[in-house]
Every structure is written in C-alpha cells, then in structure tokens.
Amino acid sequence: xxxxxxxxxxxxxxxxxxxxxxxxxxxxxxxxxxxxxxxxxxxxxxxxxxxxxxxxxxxxxxxxxxxxxxxxxxxxxxxxxxxxxxxxxxxxxxxxxxxxxxxxxxxxxxxxxxxxxxxxxxxxxxxxxxxxxxxxxxxxxxxxxxxxxxxxxxxxxxxxxxxxxxxxxxxxxxxxxxxxxxxxxxxxxxxxxxxxxxxxxxxxxxxxxxxxxxxxxxxxxxxxxxxxxxxxxxxxxxxxxxxxxxxxxxxxxxxxxxxxxxxxxxxxxxxxxxxxxxxxxxxxxxxxxxxxxxxxxxxxxxxxxxxxxxxxxxxxxxxxxxxxxxxxxxxxxxxxxxxxxxxxxxxxxxxxxxxxxxxxxxxxxxxxxxxxxxxxxxxxxxxxxxxxxxxxxxxxxxxxxxxxxxxxxxxxxxxxxxxxxxxxxxxxxxxxxxxxxxxxxxxxxxxxxxxxxxxxxxxxxxxxxxxxxxxxxxxxxxxxxxxxxxxxxxxxxxxxxxxxxxxxxxxxxxxxxxxxxxxxxxxxxxxxxxxxxxxxxxxxxxxxxxxxxxxxxxxxxxxxxxxxxxxxxxxxxxxxxxxxxxxxxxxxxxxxxxxxxxxxxxxxxxxxxxxxxxxxxxxxxxxxxxxxxxxxxxxxxxxxxxxxxxxxxxxxxxxxxxxxxxxxxxxxxxxxxxxxxxxxxxxxxxxxxxxxxxxxxxxxxxxxxxxxxxxxxxxxxxxxxxxxxxxxxxxxxxxxxxxxxxxxxxxxxxxxxxxxxxxxxxxxxxxxxxxxxxxxxxxxxx
Amino acid sequence: xxxxxxxxxxxxxxxxxxxxxxxxxxxxxxxxxxxxxxxxxxxxxxxxxxxxxxxx
Numbered sequence: 001x002x003x004x005x006x007x008x009x010x011x012x013x014x015x016x017x018x019x020x021x022x023x024x025x026x027x028x029x030x031x032x033x034x035x036x037x038x039x040x041x042x043x044x045x046x047x048x049x050x051x052x053x054x055x056x057x058x059x060x061x062x063x064x065x066x067x068x069x070x071x072x073x074x075x076x077x078x079x080x081x082x083x084x085x086x087x088x089x090x091x092x093x094x095x096x097x098x099x100x101x102x103x104x105x106x107x108x109x110x111x112x113x114x115x116x117x118x119x120x121x122x123x124x125x126x127x128x129x130x131x132x133x134x135x136x137x138x139x140x141x142x143x144x145x146x147x148x149x150x151x152x153x154x155x156x157x158x159x160x161x162x163x164x165x166x167x168x169x170x171x172x173x174x175x176x177x178x179x180x181x182x183x184x185x186x187x188x189x190x191x192x193x194x195x196x197x198x199x200x201x202x203x204x205x206x207x208x209x210x211x212x213x214x215x216x217x218x219x220x221x222x223x224x225x226x227x228x229x230x231x232x233x234x235x236x237x238x239x240x241x242x243x244x245x246x247x248x249x250x251x252x253x254x255x256x257x258x259x260x261x262x263x264x265x266x267x268x269x270x271x272x273x274x275x276x277x278x279x280x281x282x283x284x285x286x287x288x289x290x291x292x293x294x295x296x297x298x299x300x301x302x303x304x305x306x307x308x309x310x311x312x313x314x315x316x317x318x319x320x321x322x323x324x325x326x327x328x329x330x331x332x333x334x335x336x337x338x339x340x341x342x343x344x345x346x347x348x349x350x351x352x353x354x355x356x357x358x359x360x361x362x363x364x365x366x367x368x369x370x371x372x373x374x375x376x377x378x379x380x381x382x383x384x385x386x387x388x389x390x391x392x393x394x395x396x397x398x399x400x401x402x403x404x405x406x407x408x409x410x411x412x413x414x415x416x417x418x419x420x421x422x423x424x425x426x427x428x429x430x431x432x433x434x435x436x437x438x439x440x441x442x443x444x445x446x447x448x449x450x451x452x453x454x455x456x457x458x459x460x461x462x463x464x465x466x467x468x469x470x471x472x473x474x475x476x477x478x479x480x481x482x483x484x485x486x487x488x489x490x491x492x493x494x495x496x497x498x499x500x501x502x503x504x505x506x507x508x509x510x511x512x513x514x515x516x517x518x519x520x521x522x523x524x525x526x527x528x529x530x531x532x533x534x535x536x537x538x539x540x541x542x543x544x545x546x547x548x549x550x551x552x553x554x555x556x557x558x559x560x561x562x563x564x565x566x567x568x569x570x571x572x573x574x575x576x577x578x579x580x581x582x583x584x585x586x587x588x589x590x591x592x593x594x595x596x597x598x599x600x601x602x603x604x605x606x607x608x609x610x611x612x613x614x615x616x617x618x619x620x621x622x623x624x625x626x627x628x629x630x631x632x633x634x635x636x637x638x639x640x641x642x643x644x645x646x647x648x649x650x651x652x653x654x655x656x657x658x659x660x661x662x663x664x665x666x667x668x669x670x671x672x673x674x675x676x677x678x679x680x681x682x683x684x685x686x687x688x689x690x691x692x693x694x695x696x697x698x699x700x701x702x703x704x705x706x707x708x709x710x711x712x713x714x715x716x717x718x719x720x721x722x723x724x725x726x727x728x729x730x731x732x733x734x735x736x737x738x739x740x741x742x743x744x745x746x747x748x749x750x751x752x753x754x755x756x757x758x759x760x761x762x763x764x765x766x767x768x769x770x771x772x773x774x775x776x777x778x779x780x781x782x
Numbered sequence: 783x784x785x786x787x788x789x790x791x792x793x794x795x796x797x798x799x800x801x802x803x804x805x806x807x808x809x810x811x812x813x814x815x816x817x818x819x820x821x822x823x824x825x826x827x828x829x830x831x832x833x834x835x836x837x838x
Binding site for chain 1: 798800801805808815817818821824825
C-alpha cells in the first residue's frame with residue numbers, strides 16, 4: 001500500500017468516521033470516558049503503560065495519525081503502534097485516568113480501541129516463538145559450521161587425510177555440536193519427557209533418541225579416534241525440525257491471535273444509567289441484573305432484558321435469521337446481540353452470564369463440540385503409527401547384529417543410531433507445517449482467515465455443504481427492488497430516508513445517494529419518517545397504515561415495504577427484499593457440479609426460504625430451524641458418514657458451526673459465530689467458499705505427496721542402514737535431501753495460479769488490510 | 783595443516799559474531815512489527831512535530 005501521505009490518512013480516517021456515522025453511531029453513542037484503570041500498569045517510577053487493541057488501522061498513515069495524536073497529549077512519553085498485530089502501547093506520566101481520555105481521543109479519530117491485558121494475551125505464545133527462533137539460530141549456526149568441517153573430513157577420506165587431522169576436525173565439531181544439541185534440542189527433549197511420563201510416545205521420542213544417541217556415539221568415536229562421527233547429522237536434523245516447528249507455531253499463533261482479537265473486541269463498553277440519573281461506562285461482562293442500560297439507535301443491546309423506556313424497532317436477524325425488523329414497546333423482552341434500529345431505548349437487565357440467550361447458545365455450541373469426534377491432525381496420526389515402527393526397526397538392527405551377526409555392541413549401536421537418523425521424520429515435521437503456512441498465507445491474501453490449524457485437512461475431504469440463508473447466501477440487508485417507481489418519487493423518498501438509520505431507509509437512500517436531506521425530518525419509532533415543509537404540509541414515509549395509504553395499490557409483495565405519502569398525490573409504494581450474494585447461484589452450481597450435496601438450513605419463514613432455494617436450484621431445504629434443530633440435522637449428516645462444511649453467520653448458527661466437521665463464516669457474522677468457525681472470509685461474494693475448498697484440496701494432495709516422497713526415501717535408506725552400509729556421510733545426505741525435496745514440493749503451491757480466478761474479480765485486492773473497520777461497519781450496520 | 787589450528791577458530795569466531803548479532807536483534811524486538819517498519823521509514827519527523835511531542 002502506498003497511502004502513507006497525511007492526505008490519504010485523513011481520507012481513511014474520515015471514511016472510517018463516516019462509516020461509523022452511517023452505521024448509526026450517533027455522536028452520543030461514543031462513551032464519554034471509558035474506564036481503563038484495571039488495565040493500566042504503573043512502574044515504580046510513576047510511569048503508566050497501557051496496551052490497546054486498535055481497530056481500523058489500514059496503513060502507515062494510520063500509524064502516524066495515532067502516534068502523533070497521542071504524542072501531542074500532555075504527559076505522554078511514548079506511543080507506539082505495532083502494525084502487524086494492530087496493537088498500541090502507550091506510556092505516560094500523570095493521572096491514571098488519562099488512559100480513558102486516550103481511548104476517547106482514538107475514538108474521535110475513528111479508531112476503536114479496546115484495552116487488553118498483555119500478560120494474559122498470547123504473551124506466553126510469543127515468548128515460545130522467540131525461544132524457538134533462538135534455538136533455530138543456534139542450530140543453524142552449528143549445522144553450517146559442522147557441515148563445513150564434515151565436508152573437509154569427507155574430502156579428506158578421498159585424499160588420504162591423516163588421522164590426527166581428522167580427529168582434530170572431529171573435536172572441533174564436537175565442541176560446536178554438543179552445546180548446540182543441548183541448547184537447541186530442549187523443545188524436543190521437553191516434549192518427549194512429558195510424553196514418556198504419561199506413558200505415551202510421540203514423534204519427539206525418536207527425534208530426541210536419535211539426536212542424543214548420535215551425539216553420544218559420535219563423542220565416544222571421537223574419543224577413541226574412530227572414523228564415524230554423526231555430529232553433522234544430529235545438528236542438521238535439529239535445524240530442519242526446528243524450522244518445521246517454528247512454522248507450525250507461527251501459523252497457529254496467527255490463528256489464535258485472530259481469534260483473540262475477535263473475543264476481545266466483542267467485550268465492548270456499555271453505558272449504564274445510574275439511579276441518580278448519571279451515566280457510567282463499564283465493560284459488558286460486569287453488568288448485574290436490575291441495572292439499566294442505554295442502547296442508542298444503531299447500537300447492539302448488550303444484555304438480555306426488558307425495555308423500560310423508549311419505542312424502537314429491533315433487528316434480530318443475527319439471532320434468528322429473520323430478515324424483517326420488528327417493533328418493540330416498553331415491556332418487550334430483548335436479547336443480547338439484537339440491533340436497536342430507530343430510537344434510543346433504556347433496557348433493564350434481567351439476566352447476565354449463565355442465564356442469557358447468548359450463554360444458552362454457547363452451551364449448545366460447547367456440547368456440540370464435545371459430541372463431535374475430536375479431529376486428530378494427519379501428522380499426529382502418522383506419528384502415532386510411525387514412532388513405534390522406528391523404535392522397533394532400530395532395536396531389531398541392534399539385536400540382530402549382536403545376537404545373529406556376532407558383532408560387538410558398539411558398532412551394532414552405531415548401526416541402530418544410523419537407522420534412527422535416516423528414518424527421522426523430517427517429512428512429518430517439516431512438510432505439513434510448510435504446506436500449512438503457504439496455504440494460510442495464500443488464503444489470507446484473498447481475505448480468508450484460517451483460525452484452526454487442522455481446518456485445511458478437514459476442508460480437503462468435505463462432501464456436503466450446509467448453508468444458512470440470511471447473511472450467508474444473501475447479503476443480510478434489504479435492498480430496494482427494481483421498481484418502476486417514478487425517479488422523482490424515488491428522489492423524494494430517498495431525501496427523507498437519508499435522515500434515518502433504519503435498514504429500509506438506508507436501502508432507499510442508497511438507491512438515490514445524491515438526494516439532499518431536508519432539515520427537520522422527524523422519526524416516529526415503529527412508524528416512519530415525517531417532514532413538514534414551510535406551508536405546513538406533511539410528507540410521510542413509512543408503514544402503510546401510518547401514511548394512510550389504504551387507498552393505494554394492493555400489496556402482492558410478502559417482503560418489507562415503505563409507503564411515501566405526499567400532500568395532494570397518490571401514495572407510492574417501495575418494496576424491498578434481501579438479495580442473494582451476487583455469485584451465490586454460481587457457487588451453489590459449482591459445488592453441485594463437484595458432486596457435493598448442498599443443503600439450506602434457515603431460521604427464516606418458509607415462503608422466503610422456499611423462494612431462495614428455488615432461485616438457487618436447491619432441493620434440500622428446511623425453514624424455521626431453531627439452533628438446536630440445525631445442530632440435530634448436522635449431527636444426523638455427520639453420523640451418516642458425511643463430512644459436512646457449515647457456512648453460516650448468525651448467532652443461531654454458532655452451535656451448528658461447532659457441530660459440523662468444519663465451518664466457515666463471513667466477516668459480517670455475529671462475533672460468536674466467527675469465534676466458532678474454523679475460517680472467516682471477507683467481502684460481498686461467496687466465491688471464497690470455493691477458493692478455500694480448492695486450496696484445501698490441493699494442500700491435502702501435496703501433504704500426501706510429501707508423505708509418499710518421505711516413505712520412498714525410507715524404503716531405500718532403511719534396509720541400507722540396517723545392513724550397516726550407511727556411513728555418517730550417507731545418513732546426512734539422505735536426510736537433508738529428503739527434507740529439501742518435501743519442502744520444495746510444498747513450495748510449489750505458492751507458485752500455482754489461482755484456479756477459480758477469483759482474485760481477478762475480487763472487488764478489494766487486499767481485504768484484510770481493512771479487516772477491523774470492515775468488520776465493524778458490516779457488523780453494526782445491519 | 784597446522785594453519786587449521788588458528789583458521790578454524792577464526793572462522794568460528796566470525797560465525798559466532800553473526801549469531802550474536804542475530805540474537806541481539808531478536809531480543810531488541812526488531813522482528814516484532816515487520817509490516818510497520820516498512821511504513822515508518824517514510825514518516826518525516828519535521829521540526830513542528832518534534833516541538834509537539836516534547837514542549838520545552
């Protein structure tokens with residue numbers, strides 16, 4: 001991105017702001033001061049530090065804007081944005097409460113900031129990642145230098161090097177290799193010990209054995225001035241395995257930090273109305289029953305409760321899949337996650353924590369997850385079968401040579417070690433992580449965020465795809481139907497509609513974006529909009545009954561509608577529906593052409609679902625599904641031996657997402673659904689579903705090829721090693737060659753062209769850059 | 783061949799210098815924000831800006 005000039009930064013900022021305003025975030029919706037005190041850390045010198053996750057950072061310009069704005073505040077010593085993780089570290093002297101002012105300043109600039117506890121959040125993870133990197137650096141240094149010395153030894157063999165020189169080189173190798181093994185081998189030794197203590201065996205057991213035995217044997221050979229030293233094999237092995245481990249850890253860490261961001265951003269601040277009329281802002285998870293909370297128009301209601309004041313329209317499409325907003329008066333029950341559309345309401349909290357609808361959904365989700373057979377990663381499954389075989393072969397070689405071959409135990413042990421070294425699972429340790437990293441990087445570029453390490457493997461053999469309707473197959477927001485209404489009528493209606501955040505009004509305003517909004521438009525919650533001109537004539541836009549349009553043309557449309565009534569003119573009707581994503585039909589057809597069964601499960605009413613499934617050519621559909629029913633259907637499919645991909649966005653889909661073999665969710669989905677899903681995709685199109693499946697299929701094929709390659713190497717090398725023909729030279733060459741071959745094979749994926757050609761048609765070449773902002777805009781704007 | 787006695791230690795010492803430099807850069811957090819660093823080089827901290835940050 002080359003938008004680092006202040007001008008563009010301002011533009012990005014104002015876009016973010018207008019996005020927020022369009023999303024209904026009226027100025028009063030921004031909390032006055034957020035209480036961040038619990039997150040502020042103070043050192044003995046009176047310096048406060050605060051860590052924030054910032055949403056909406058797109059480019060270097062944003063970084064500069066934020067750092068300058070905070071730097072200009074009094075007492076601030078440093079403000080530093082990490083653009084990779086979108087986190088901000090700010091340090092200041094003075095009052096602790098200044099932190100709240102900083103969050104507010106960021107809010108004014110258009111960036112939403114959420115404090116987090118850096119100790120708790122993934123710090124452990126990055127520490128381990130650094131540990132691995134350090135171990136890798138040491139192993140790499142040792143491997144390069146020992147290999148240099150070994151090459152001299154091998155060349156010396158041919159040119160008649162003196163034994164004394166060879167021993168000297170061996171001693172140098174020992175000096176480098178042994179400390180490196182002790183330092184860089186710790187991750188493997190630790191894991192192997194843990195496994196052995198639990199009376200299990202994992203891949204790290206043969207690795208540790210091979211490295212330790214090779215090191216020990218080589219040392220004893222060196223002491224006895226023998227020819228066989230395996231120092232180079234031991235450290236090269238460590239280096240390659242650490243590389244694989246590091247890639248794996250990084251892919252997982254990225255996935256986890258994405259999930260954590262989602263979780264942290266969910267816990268937004270709530271405005272609480274105290275008994276004495278003052279307002280206080282607190283985190284949603286500290287609410288108590290009986291408290292009164294304010295929900296401005298355009299805000300999501302933060303807790304289950306009952307409306308005590310205000311009349312508004314509520315959009316519960318994320319909860320139920322229902323497209324139409326419904327009116328709510330004082331006394332009506334509301335649920336956390338509902339979007340408040342037209343007017344501010346005061347809600348008395350009736351349930352928190354365990355008793356809310358959200359927790360009910362989470363419970364359903366968790367039980368579904370528990371019932372689902374735990375997926376074991378392919379590499380782990382291979383390792384379980386592989387480790388005992390390797391041990392048995394090495395033991396057999398040792399015993400065979402000692403008992404049957406009549407060999408002394410030292411050379412026999414050397415042969416056993418050679419077997420362990422050549423069978424060492426570089427393919428398992430390196431090939432799978434390499435494929436994973438390349439695939440997730442590739443998908444990330446196309447706006448698909450993989451959240452689970454095993455998602456690709458599970459996606460690779462999907463044979464059934466289940467879709468949700470609202471927000472998944474459809475855009476999840478009403479659009480004005482192609483209407484034959486007079487353009488002048490449309491302009492007049494759009495002008496009024498521009499003053500409201502109601503989804504129907506916004507759809508109208510989108511249809512005629514340049515219509516000027518008149519002053520003094522009044523919004524009647526649950527009814528519509530009214531505007532009085534200078535002569536006192538009232539123009540009304542709203543419900544049929546409210547605008548007195550009974551005389552107008554009869555309605556044959558079952559979807560939402562708005563009526564425009566002007567003094568002295570016949571009322572005009574505008575109809576809306578929730579349009580399909582532009583490529584929904586194409587994607588469904590492509591999936592069916594691949595022989596996959598496609599199912600539609602929706603919480604919406606039957607006529608609507610029937611119409612959509614008819615338009616898409618889907619025979620298998622079910623309407624008015626409760627979350628439990630969706631789970632039941634999915635479990636029935638899974639029990640029938642099908643591998644099911646669930647694509648859904650609503651809160652009501654979250655349990656089903658957890659029950660499916662693997663799940664996808666659009667970035668506009670409810671937070672909890674994004675948390676439950678294995679991958680999240682961006683954009684207005686459905687094509688990423690196809691792309692993900694295609695990439696996963698290719699990744700699966702590559703991983704299997706890699707295993708095949710590694711197996712072929714072993715078939716050749718193991719008999720040689722058992723027969724005692726493998727010298728340190730052959731062991732080192734075979735091992736490195738097989739590692740390089742599988743890595744090279746994995747890298748092919750990075751070169752391959754996209755199969756679906758989606759990239760060319762993608763509206764936004766780098767959607768993830770705007771991930772946070774897009775998420776908020778879509779999430780709140782529905 | 784006796785030249786090896788000091789050539790190898792020199793080679794190792796140079797290698798160790800490289801390793802130490804890498805470990806130092808890792809420790810000082812130079813790999814924490816690879817994306818941001820690419821943009822930061824383009825910021826120009828002009829005079830006004832510095833005055834803003836540290837008055838006096």
